[in-house]
Amino acid sequence: xxxxxxxxxxxxxxxxxxxxxxxxxxxxxxxxxxxxxxxxxxxxxxxxxxxxxxxxxxxxxxxxxxxxxxxxxxxxxxxxxxxxxxxxxxxxxxxxxxxxxxxxxxxxxxxxxxxxxxxxxxxxxxxxxxxxxxxxxxxxxxxxxxxxxxxxxxxxxxxxxxxxxxxxxxxxxxxxxxxxxxxxxxxxxxxxxxxxxxxxxxxxxxxxxxxxxxxxxxxxxxxxxxxxxxxxxxxxxxxxxxxxxxxxxxxxxxxxxxxxxxxxxxxxxxxxxxxxxxxxxxxxxxxxxxxxxxxxxxxxxxxxxxxxxxxxxxxxxxxxxxxxxxxxxxxxxxxxxxxxxxxxxxxxxxxxxxxxxxxxxxxxxxxxxxxxxxxxxxxxxxxxxxxxxxxxxxxxxxxxxxxxxxx
Amino acid sequence: xxxxxxxxxxxxxxxxxxxxxxxxxxxxxxxxxxxxxxxxxxxxxxxxxxxxxxxxxxxxxxxxxxxxxxxxxxxxxxxxxxxxxxxxxxxxxxxxxxxxxxxxxxxxxxxxxxxxxxxxxxxxxxxxxxxxxxxxxxxxxxxxxxxxxxxxxxxxxxxxxxxxxxxxxxxxxxxxxxxxxxxxxxxxxxxxxxxxxxxxxxxxxxxxxxxxxxxxxxxxxxxxxxxxxxxxxxxxxxxxxxxxxxxxxxxxxxxxxxxxxxxxxxxxxxxxxxxxxxxxxxxxxxxxxxxxxxxxxxxxxxxxxxxxxxxxxxxxxxxxxxxxxxxxxxxxxxxxxxxxxxxxxxxxxxxxxxxxxxxxxxxxxxxxxxxxxxxxxxxxxxxxxxxxxxxxxxxxxxxxxxxxxxx
Numbered sequence: 001x002x003x004x005x006x007x008x009x010x011x012x013x014x015x016x017x018x019x020x021x022x023x024x025x026x027x028x029x030x031x032x033x034x035x036x037x038x039x040x041x042x043x044x045x046x047x048x049x050x051x052x053x054x055x056x057x058x059x060x061x062x063x064x065x066x067x068x069x070x071x072x073x074x075x076x077x078x079x080x081x082x083x084x085x086x087x088x089x090x091x092x093x094x095x096x097x098x099x100x101x102x103x104x105x106x107x108x109x110x111x112x113x114x115x116x117x118x119x120x121x122x123x124x125x126x127x128x129x130x131x132x133x134x135x136x137x138x139x140x141x142x143x144x145x146x147x148x149x150x151x152x153x154x155x156x157x158x159x160x161x162x163x164x165x166x167x168x169x170x171x172x173x174x175x176x177x178x179x180x181x182x183x184x185x186x187x188x189x190x191x192x193x194x195x196x197x198x199x200x201x202x203x204x205x206x207x208x209x210x211x212x213x214x215x216x217x218x219x220x221x222x223x224x225x226x227x228x229x230x231x232x233x234x235x236x237x238x239x240x241x242x243x244x245x246x247x248x249x250x251x252x253x254x255x256x257x258x259x260x261x262x263x264x265x266x267x268x269x270x271x272x273x274x275x276x277x278x279x280x281x282x283x284x285x286x287x288x289x290x291x292x293x294x295x296x297x298x299x300x301x302x303x304x305x306x307x308x309x310x311x312x313x314x315x316x317x318x319x320x321x322x323x324x325x326x327x328x329x330x331x332x333x334x335x336x337x338x339x340x341x342x343x344x345x346x347x348x349x350x351x352x353x354x355x356x357x358x359x360x361x362x363x364x365x366x367x368x369x370x371x372x373x374x375x376x377x378x379x380x381x382x383x384x385x386x387x388x389x390x391x392x393x394x395x396x397x398x399x400x401x402x403x404x405x406x407x
Numbered sequence: 408x409x410x411x412x413x414x415x416x417x418x419x420x421x422x423x424x425x426x427x428x429x430x431x432x433x434x435x436x437x438x439x440x441x442x443x444x445x446x447x448x449x450x451x452x453x454x455x456x457x458x459x460x461x462x463x464x465x466x467x468x469x470x471x472x473x474x475x476x477x478x479x480x481x482x483x484x485x486x487x488x489x490x491x492x493x494x495x496x497x498x499x500x501x502x503x504x505x506x507x508x509x510x511x512x513x514x515x516x517x518x519x520x521x522x523x524x525x526x527x528x529x530x531x532x533x534x535x536x537x538x539x540x541x542x543x544x545x546x547x548x549x550x551x552x553x554x555x556x557x558x559x560x561x562x563x564x565x566x567x568x569x570x571x572x573x574x575x576x577x578x579x580x581x582x583x584x585x586x587x588x589x590x591x592x593x594x595x596x597x598x599x600x601x602x603x604x605x606x607x608x609x610x611x612x613x614x615x616x617x618x619x620x621x622x623x624x625x626x627x628x629x630x631x632x633x634x635x636x637x638x639x640x641x642x643x644x645x646x647x648x649x650x651x652x653x654x655x656x657x658x659x660x661x662x663x664x665x666x667x668x669x670x671x672x673x674x675x676x677x678x679x680x681x682x683x684x685x686x687x688x689x690x691x692x693x694x695x696x697x698x699x700x701x702x703x704x705x706x707x708x709x710x711x712x713x714x715x716x717x718x719x720x721x722x723x724x725x726x727x728x729x730x731x732x733x734x735x736x737x738x739x740x741x742x743x744x745x746x747x748x749x750x751x752x753x754x755x756x757x758x759x760x761x762x763x764x765x766x767x768x769x770x771x772x773x774x775x776x777x778x779x780x781x782x783x784x785x786x787x788x789x790x791x792x793x794x795x796x797x798x799x800x801x802x803x804x805x806x807x808x809x810x811x812x813x814x
Binding site: 055057087089090091093124125126309313317321323327329330331354355395396400402403 | 462463464465466496497498500531532533642716717720723724726728729731733734736738739741742745758761762763801802805806807809810
């Protein structure tokens with residue numbers, strides 16, 4: 001049911017990293033050997049690292065541990081350990097114990113210090129964490145550590161994802177070629193603020209942790225925080241960025257802007273893959289908001305349109321219901337002047353400065369809305385800032401998937 | 408598909424008011440004579456009035472006119488005119504013209520001054536308003552004005568509503584008996600802040616407009632603003648309260664608290680009818696939030712749970728997925744301490760102070776979630792304030808209704 005999932009080029013190995021996976025039946029012992037569900041990303045050297053976490057006030061233990069680890073060891077990260085099938089969330093005091101045990105099992109398997117390990121868990125909330133099976137899995141994953149295992153790793157972090165998601169890029173800076181490879185997962189509950197999403201990006205570009213942290217926040221705001229499937233956000237969402245470059249002996253980049261641009265593009269690609277695989281999504285819609293007073297305003301308006309159930313069901317029904325889009329803009333909370341708003345779908349001008357455009361014909365709008373991919377462009381007429389948000393439609397399949405998730 | 412729609416007692420006539428309806432084919436000439444779609448509520452005397460309007464920044468002309476009229480004529484209102492089938496919204500400059508023509512047609516039909524008339528339009532956005540048919544309808548409605556026509560009026564304001572909604576009450580204050588009768592409509596887009604909802608309440612209790620306005624705001628916050636079907640809000644939502652008492656010569660009430668209590672109960676009844684008739688709703692769920700630092704916090708948490716698509720699909724699937732409820736609480740933006748939260752479904756204690764309750768069994772939770780009506784109770788452990796929100800589930804029928812609304 002994914003919308004035009006692209007055929008992805010194989011992910012590129014990143015100097016300084018090895019990856020391993022295993023199948024240990026995290027969700028149920030019956031699944032052992034059936035699908036990869038634990039992964040280990042190990043740095044050969046101390047990596048500089050940054051993280052962006054869920055905005056949900058219920059934060060799973062892995063998020064709390066990760067945040068803490070980054071405050072003290074952001075320049076010495078040696079591994080990320082992750083599992084799919086159990087979120088280790090909503091479990092009270094045991095959550096902390098299991099999260100630490102997960103970290104220790106990964107550290108022991110990889111032969112690194114547990115204080116230098118980040119972890120992520122994704123899956124069902126509230127089911128006791130099967131630490132024994134996961135511990136075994138981690139040790140098995142360590143036996144498969146190689147530089148070119150990123151694709152397996154992308155598979156191993158999936159939950160309801162129907163395809164594995166990764167992207168790689170290379171950039172030349174000052175005569176050196178650096179690689180970025182990222183994997184991610186997420187399909188339901190995808191919404192601004194890192195909803196049930198895991199993303200891990202590794203690079204050998206030499207960037208200090210003190211630069212990585214603010215950069216990753218900016219990049220997340222223009223990529224993962226600009227997608228929406230159903231407006232919900234989860235307890236475990238995490239984006240980690242690891243850089244091996246300084247550990248490998250490279251001189252830190254004086255100007256990180258080229259790298260940031262490449263990272264932004266990579267993260268947008270990853271984020272769009274998540275929308276294409278959104279639960280029950282049958283359309284991929286780009287919401288472009290221009291003429292806003294600020295980028296934040298533009299993003300708020302784009303998100304308001306992207307999460308409106310009435311807009312999303314109109315997408316699903318191929319109904320060019322511009323009234324619902326304008327109503328969603330009006331609900332965004334942003335100061336707007338309804339007489340300044342202009343709205344198009346692809347190249348069809350629907351609504352111009354407060355009025356339905358005289359040449360607009362419903363049939364033309366419908367033709368756009370029937371496409372599997374199209375762009376809604378809004379001009380607010382309030383300034384010159386822009387933002388783009390990517391979203392899907394709200395379909396019967398979404399209901400089926402989510403009403404029957406645990407049954 | 409409505410959830411346990413109650414058999415309603417006939418609405419009571421209210422001294423000082425007459426009501427008329429007509430069928431003029433607002434949505435399409437083919438519907439003329441098939442269903443009532445215009446209504447006229449006329450005061451025999453000058454009425455004191457108050458209104459609460461949509462929070463959407465796109466406000467239809469009827470809302471803008473109504474707000475303006477109340478600033479100058481809140482003690483002299485003589486009529487409410489309303490139509491279903493066309494929202495007269497998203498139509499640019501013509502919207503204002505048509506809204507005024509609607510008001511004038513009602514005023515002329517009722518024989519009152521147009522400056523003393525409030526109006527509401529509900530229905531499709533962006534379709535030219537059929538003022539000629541509506542004008543004819545208004546004059547026809549005027550020929551049917553009687554004191555006991557409230558039920559017909561409740562029918563005439565429906566759009567996708569599957570049943571007509573009204574409620575009446577009588578209260579004795581200082582030896583006098585006063586009547587309250589209210590009608591309302593709304594099924595989709597129902598959400599806090601008066602979403603695609605119309606409500607008109609008439610009373611002969613003598614209360615000055617200056618008291619009515621703040622009272623109606625408080626009442627709306629505890630009734631219509633505490634319901635949610637899909638989290639969307641519309642351009643036309645309006646709640647009007649008219650009091651004929653002072654015009655009829657009664658002395659204004661010195662103490663309005665008894666009246667406010669009766670009005671609150673009446674509006675909660677009306678609001679609950681809207682949830683029971685929510686688009687595609689198959690369950691009626693009460694979200695009770697206790698132990699909050701403030702009533703506003705409690706309401707925010709209740710709404711966050713009530714609009715979460717993941718929670719609503721869990722309701723639809725009879726899946727006692729307490730993790731999604733807690734995640735929605737965490738997303739509400741309110742400061743919470745996850746170790747203080749307690750959660751029950753009816754009398755089944757699921758989660759207590761940050762931990763899954765040791766006696767909780769999934770089967771017990773499922774039994775509650777299978778019922779057509781149940782209550783989720785949250786205690787935040789942050790204070791002593793409470794709020795109650797009413798909501799429905801998110802079903803396949805919602806998608807069907809909204810993906811195919813205009814087709």
